[in-house]
Amino acid sequence: MRFDIVTLFPAIFDGYLTQSLLEKAIQKDLVEIQRHDLRDWAADTPHRKVDDRPFGGGPGMLLQVDVTVRCVEDVERSCPTPARKVLLTPQGRRFDQPMAEDLAGSPRVMLLCGRYEGFDQRVVDLLQPEEISIGDFVLNGGEVAAMTIIDSVVRLLPGVLGDENSSVDDSFSRGNRLLEFPQYTRPREFRGLPVPEVLLSGNHQAIARWRNEQTRLRTEQRRADLLDPENNNVEPFGN
Numbered sequence: 660m661r662f663d664i665v666t667l668f669p670a671i672f673d674g675y676l677t678q679s680l681l682e683k684a685i686q687k688d689l690v691e692i693q694r695h696d697l698r699d700w701a702a703d704t705p706h707r708k709v710d711d712r713p714f715g716g717g718p719g720m721l722l723q724v725d726v727t728v729r730c731v732e733d734v735e736r737s738c739p740t741p742a743r744k745v746l747l748t749p750q751g752r753r754f755d756q757p758m759a760e761d762l763a764g765s766p767r768v769m770l771l772c773g774r775y776e777g778f779d780q781r782v783v784d785l786l787q788p789e790e791i792s793i794g795d796f797v798l799n800g801g802e803v804a805a806m807t808i809i810d811s812v813v814r815l816l817p818g819v820l821g822d823e824n825s826s827v828d829d830s831f832s833r834g835n836r837l838l839e840f841p842q843y844t845r846p847r848e849f850r851g852l853p854v855p856e857v858l859l860s861g862n863h864q865a866i867a868r869w870r871n872e873q874t875r876l877r878t879e880q881r882r883a884d885l886l887d888p889e890n891n892n893v894e895p896f897g898n
């Protein structure tokens with residue numbers, strides 16, 4: 660799978676690409692990540708301007724449609740596989756695990772990271788990207804959101820995780836919309852807090868029952884919304 664990241668700050672991704680699980684996945688050729696500096700598509704060589712003030716007034720600067728469309732079209736042509744285009748914006752559809760699973764089935768995804776107040780609306784009108792938000796809060800730009808999406812997608816690609824920490828039972832996946840049960844390792848007791856007795860019992864049936872119960876309790880207490888069938892409509896995603 661290939662990701663193309665369009666950003667004004669390609670260096671933000673440096674540590675993430677070299678200090679995480681991603682580095683191994685890249686080495687194994689399971690994923691390829693190309694970064695593209697939007698400024699390289701600016702028209703004027705000395706200033707390399709990519710933004711301008713919004714018509715009608717208001718705070719901040721907008722990324723310009725001409726620079727952005729030129730960039731995206733060139734990046735699209737840099738590889739024969741057509742790219743699914745995703746624009747990161749707080750106005751987008753809220754990202755979740757089924758959307759990560761859906762993206763993991765795409766051979767190529769182009770992520771457009773906004774900065775400032777965002778993109779000129781005509782970027783969306785012309786390129787018709789899927790617009791994605793990672794939650795109801797505001798980031799300074801799409802870069803952290805792009806890393807979030809890549810991180811959640813890459814771990815779903817075959818061969819990235821070993822069998823020992825497979826993603827098939829992950830919370831929020833299509834087959835499992837419940838929270839995970841609590842887990843414990845050594846020592847058996849720490850500052851007066853013991854590991855629940857049942858986990859030391861060797862009784863696998865009792866352990867499975869206890870874990871299911873904990874999953875149900877936690878989900879009821881913390882995320883009752885996940886148990887509401889109304890919220891479990893798996894809407895299609897994409898254009």
Ligand code: 6GU
Binds near residue numbers: 748798
């Ligand atoms: Cl995708 N971008 C920005 N700038 N802020 C966000 C976001 C994206 N998702 C949540 N907040």
